[in-house]
Amino acid sequence: MKSKTLIFFLCIISFAATAQSPEAFTYQFVVRNTSGQIIADQNVSLRISILSGSTSGNSIYTETHTTLTNQIGLVSLMIGRGSTTCDFLSINWGNDTYFIQVEIDINGENNYVLMGASQLLSVPFALYSKTSGNTLSSDFNNLINVPTNLDTNYTDDFSGNYFDLTNKPSFKDSIAIPVYTNSEIHTINPYTGQEIFNSSENLYQIYTGVTWVSIPALCWPQPTIADAGEDQVITDNNISTMLDANSPETYHGNGFWSIVSGEEGNFADPSDPSTVFTGQLQSTYKLCWSISTICDTTYDFVNITFANDGPGNTLTDIDGNDYNTVWIGNQLWMAENLRTTRYADGTLLTNGEGISGMSSDDQRKYYFWYNNDSLNNAELYGALYTWGAILNGYNTSSSNPSGIQGICPAGWHIPSDDEWKELEIYLGLTQTEADASGWRGTNQGARLKIGGDSGFEGILSGEFITFSNPFFRDLGSVAKYWTASENFDFNYWCRILNSDMTTIGRGYGQGGFSVRCVKD
Numbered sequence: 001m002k003s004k005t006l007i008f009f010l011c012i013i014s015f016a017a018t019a020q021s022p023e024a025f026t027y028q029f030v031v032r033n034t035s036g037q038i039i040a041d042q043n044v045s046l047r048i049s050i051l052s053g054s055t056s057g058n059s060i061y062t063e064t065h066t067t068l069t070n071q072i073g074l075v076s077l078m079i080g081r082g083s084t085t086c087d088f089l090s091i092n093w094g095n096d097t098y099f100i101q102v103e104i105d106i107n108g109e110n111n112y113v114l115m116g117a118s119q120l121l122s123v124p125f126a127l128y129s130k131t132s133g134n135t136l137s138s139d140f141n142n143l144i145n146v147p148t149n150l151d152t153n154y155t156d157d158f159s160g161n162y163f164d165l166t167n168k169p170s171f172k173d174s175i176a177i178p179v180y181t182n183s184e185i186h187t188i189n190p191y192t193g194q195e196i197f198n199s200s201e202n203l204y205q206i207y208t209g210v211t212w213v214s215i216p217a218l219c220w221p222q223p224t225i226a227d228a229g230e231d232q233v234i235t236d237n238n239i240s241t242m243l244d245a246n247s248p249e250t251y252h253g254n255g256f257w258s259i260v261s262g263e264e265g266n267f268a269d270p271s272d273p274s275t276v277f278t279g280q281l282q283s284t285y286k287l288c289w290s291i292s293t294i295c296d297t298t299y300d301f302v303n304i305t306f307a308n309d310g311p312g313n314t315l316t317d318i319d320g321n322d323y324n325t326v327w328i329g330n331q332l333w334m335a336e337n338l339r340t341t342r343y344a345d346g347t348l349l350t351n352g353e354g355i356s357g358m359s360s361d362d363q364r365k366y367y368f369w370y371n372n373d374s375l376n377n378a379e380l381y382g383a384l385y386t387w388g389a390i391l392n393g394y395n396t397s398s399s400n401p402s403g404i405q406g407i408c409p410a411g412w413h414i415p416s417d418d419e420w421k422e423l424e425i426y427l428g429l430t431q432t433e434a435d436a437s438g439w440r441g442t443n444q445g446a447r448l449k450i451g452g453d454s455g456f457e458g459i460l461s462g463e464f465i466t467f468s469n470p471f472f473r474d475l476g477s478v479a480k481y482w483t484a485s486e487n488f489d490f491n492y493w494c495r496i497l498n499s500d501m502t503t504i505g506r507g508y509g510q511g512g513f514s515v516r517c518v519k520d
Helices: 125-131 374-381 387-391 417-426 431-435 444-448
Strands: 006-009 025-032 043-052 059-068 074-079 098-105 113-119 195-198 203-207 212-216 232-234 240-242 254-261 276-278 283-292 297-306 325-328 331-334 366-368 438-440 461-465 471-475 478-488 491-498 504-509
Touching: 025 098, 025 254, 025 283, 043 074, 059 074, 232 240, 331 417, 366 387, 387 478, 417 431, 417 478, 417 491, 417 504, 444 491, 444 504, 478 504
Parallel strands: 232 297
Antiparallel strands: 006 025, 025 074, 043 059, 043 098, 098 113, 195 203, 203 212, 240 276, 254 283, 283 297, 325 331, 438 504, 461 471, 461 478, 478 491, 491 504
């Protein structure tokens, strides 16, 4: 069963330059499916017909096109340049009312579905003037229905002189502007004030007596520049928001919302710049606001995220340890420090108790309990892991998501530096602040620590220094969290919380740090 495709017509007109006059015109429209979503970057086949007299009139011209829609589903055709056996130049545009009929096959084949027809309210002037020979000449003797002097006994009868008439037609307004190519313009002997249309360059030109003055033949009205508004992140489990696009200026287009990416979203009124948009929790939508006239379309994009801040489902690792989790923006984080002693495949890590020291390039897979006291510190503070342990042989990653499971449970991964930035920006950092090193932001560190409103519950679990004389330090004062990203050789980005700071640190180092995993 064929699914009918909706087409939102933007339509006509601009000229195509040919020898004597424009012999084609531009026709534009956006292709959408029955859900209102655009059909982007897809080959489609179209059959265009010119109907005479009405939407059910006889077809006097038919042509076909195969073309590729752009990223917002826009198709632009040159009517008169398609595949056809008809004669486009034989259409007498001044002789009748004409309608354009569109049929489409969104699969790029020849199984066309009729989409409808609409009246061509205007046609390119040069096409009209080329096929219409009935413009008023400047010779009075060529007029029909000329009044005659019926009774010479009355002095108020018509004198017989045309110039004594009132409400005479203006010859200037009735005469078609002549059309010339560049080469033809150079052969004429122009007079001051002469007006022509330059079909080679689509220019309206006037001769000043010395030179030609050119005015570009621009289609009117051009659409207002579209502005879709600012990106939004919606929290507190809300799934609706009011959009904030600009309204088209009067006579300069109609606006329309469409969904570029994202599932199961909808608009209360797609033509309203301030319509209500409804989506799904934990989803991000890319929306397009387009403003269209018969001449062109402008468009802008906005991202709408429906977050679901709050507790997630409990996570259990291979050792049977249970962890609280928390949604922060579009990321599901562990809300406790990792404390597994095995990889997800069951491979054991090495307890680093008693090691004598490690070099900066040492990739051995160690874990540590603070002060080697698992009884009092394992459950509360989690384990401290070396860089080699968290990666488990993976290369470093700066991607978002990192794609590195490493030491994390199945379905989870080590967050990259960019994933930490996403978290920090969601909590209020700017992109510039997030990209900086050192202490950044205002209260983002406080919000991530135990008791903060993010739910991250970052506990100050200290660190293990793996120099020639290894030692533990800063329990209750500092927490350092690994990322999957390398800063430079054998120094790796981490995040730092400090009991004396409300901000959050971005630094690098080596040793034994804590781990928080993120859901794939």
